[in-house]
């Protein structure tokens with residue numbers, strides 16, 4: 001199973017698509033039924049979709065896997081008493097069959113087996129490869145974490161004083177839950193080819209008049225380099241690279257393993273952080289009621 005895409009709703013999808021394509025570097029993956037799709041250079045049909053709605057919302061976070069993995073996840077989720085939709089076809093790039101699953105705080109997850117393969121595009125350091133993780137704010141991060149582990153068979157990679165990092169393959173985290181008073185989108189991370197591509201991205205955003213809300217820096221858990229931006233359409237996005245790959249032998253870290261010295265929020269200690277802008281952005285995207 002792997003993280004594939006995030007489906008968003010915004011009042012002005014054209015503006016959001018414009019930003020994500022022209023400035024952020026994603027590529028047009030077509031549109032259908034009024035929904036716009038954007039992709040990276042990896043062999044995935046799309047990584048972000050944008051639909052028009054009155055209020056901003058996350059419609060879903062989507063994982064893709066083999067048909068057997070999707071079927072197994074569905075029976076496991078049903079057995080666990082989770083709210084699970086029927087198996088159905090999805091009319092979107094990649095097509096395929098899957099189901100919708102509701103998390104403990106109304107999170108909407110989709111598990112899909114893509115039908116149509118798409119070709120990987122030539123690597124381009126000015127374009128994201130794919131979405132590598134989504135961080136979700138949660139009122140009860142432990143309960144939300146247990147759900148992904150017990151219902152979907154995901155693995156805990158690390159816990160800090162305020163975040164849990166969860167993986168579904170060898171990437172250190174696909175989902176992280178940040179402890180919060182609300183359940184909402186914290187940020188979406190786009191994997192870039194390398195460290196240099198992250199820095200070039202930060203420069204490109206600077207040219208477009210956007211300073212990083214946090215970064216550049218190097219994270220503790222996952223050891224990835226990062227630069228965060230609050231987009232004009234309200235969501236926080238991250239350019240990242242060098243995300244740690246882990247195996248079954250990875251030792252789960254706890255809060256004691258991830259303590260920073262005073263006045264430090266990353267390995268390098270050079271990053272500034274606009275906490276006010278980031279926390280305002282965290283209020284913008286809640287999960288909308290799932291369409292099962």
Ligand SMILES: [Fe+2]
Pocket residue numbers: 133135187189238
């Ligand atoms: Fe991140």
